Amino acid sequence: MAERTLRGARLGGQSFEDERGIEFAARQQVGYRCDQAHEFEITMSVEADVPAVWECPRCGAEGLSISGIVKEQKAEKPVRTHWDMLLERRSEKELEDILKERLDLLRGGEIGPAHLHRANARKRKASA
DSSP states (O other): OGGGSOTTOOTTOOOOOOOTTOOOOOEEEEEEEOTTOOEEEEEEETTSOOOSEEEOTTTOOEEEETTOOOOOOOOOOOOOOHHHHHHHHSOHHHHHHHHHHHHHHHHTTSSSOHHHHHHHHHHHHHHO
């Protein structure tokens, strides 16, 4: 029993497991080159989807695959403005009607900042 004790083992030290009977996963080396001509290889599983782009470990630039893997172009949506989104919900005729209605309420003093209505009320009293 004394032969099997682990004497003198340090924390974070060596592992007492051996690699006998362990089958490692199949690997491949994938090469990349960045704009500054740095070439580097990344070890990946054979089953992994190999990306076309990898960050260069030296300069941080975008490295492109040497093996000819092409970067996928994402289909970009056209930029939608607020006006485009508004027109999806209402027609221009409806918007003109709403604008006219709101302007009438504003001019009549029913909506809007109070300080504007007080000045308009004074003008109306003075002209009457």
